[in-house]
Amino acid sequence: DAGVTQSPTHLIKTRGQQVTLRCSPKSGHDTVSWYQQALGQGPQFIFQYYEEEERQRGNFPDRFSGHQFPNYSSELNVNALLLGDSALYLCASSDGSNQPQHFGDGTRLSIL
Amino acid sequence: QKEVEQNSGPLSVPEGAIASLNCTYSDRGSQSFFWYRQYSGKSPELIMSIYSNGDKEDGRFTAQLNKASQYVSLLIRDSQPSDSATYLCAGLKGFGNEKLTFGTGTRLTIIP
Numbered sequence: 001d002a003g004v005t006q007s008p009t010h011l012i013k014t015r016g017q018q019v020t021l022r023c024s025p026k027s028g029h030d031t032v033s034w035y036q037q038a039l040g041q042g043p044q045f046i047f048q049y050y051e052e053e054e055r056q057r058g059n060f061p062d063r064f065s066g067h068q069f070p071n072y073s074s075e076l077n078v079n080a081l082l083l084g085d086s087a088l089y090l091c092a093s094s095d096g097s098n099q100p101q102h103f104g105d106g107t108r109l110s111i112l
Numbered sequence: 113q114k115e116v117e118q119n120s121g122p123l124s125v126p127e128g129a130i131a132s133l134n135c136t137y138s139d140r141g142s143q144s145f146f147w148y149r150q151y152s153g154k155s156p157e158l159i160m161s162i163y164s165n166g167d168k169e170d171g172r173f174t175a176q177l178n179k180a181s182q183y184v185s186l187l188i189r190d191s192q193p194s195d196s197a198t199y200l201c202a203g204l205k206g207f208g209n210e211k212l213t214f215g216t217g218t219r220l221t222i223i224p
Binding site: 031033035040041042043044045048055056058088090092094097098100101102103104105106 | 116143144146148154155156157158161163200202204206207208209210211212213214215216217
């Protein structure tokens with residue numbers, strides 16, 4: 001039973017560039033959430049997708065956008081990258097409301 | 113006041129002893145709580161979920177929830193060196209508000 005998979009594992013970009021991160025949820029899960037984790041901090045909620053719609057959004061600028069596909073996989077796009085966007089980006093999937101979220105291995109994004 | 117607060121540690125516990133990790137939360141609308149373990153450089157791994165007041169045991173782990181006191185704890189019995197990690201406490205309101213709100217984590221070191 002495959003867990004949550006994310007790609008790529010690592011990414012290096014420069015300021016002003018754009019990036020796309022990808023996530024496939026755990027089998028049977030239909031909800032995908034994205035989090036940003038800075039060093040030494042807990043993950044911060046970016047947004048959540050369900051039925052191909054953004055259901056909920058955290059306190060992130062609209063440079064952060066996403067998409068969910070019919071097979072429940074998801075993408076996170078970040079435009080006009082800033083140095084402060086350097087972080088571990090985590091995708092989590094879940095099945096239904098009020099259910100545990102299971103995380104992928106994350107994408108470590110470094111902005112130079 | 114942060115929504116979820118944890119003592120950042122580090123917390124050092126001798127091998128074989130009980131490790132006690134604590135978490136408080138400010139939003140009484142939070143319904144469910146989760147403990148994640150995160151090894152250095154890795155993603156969070158779900159180890160316990162708790163939804164109602166009282167204790168929940170799973171192997172060497174016991175989660176405790178007291179909604180009146182807005183307090184969540186995790187006890188690890190017979191601590192092993194492999195338990196050395198950062199432990200993240202997260203709350204969830206549920207029923208449409210599905211974002212996990214994390215504390216900053218407590219770093220636990222088990223001393224052989």
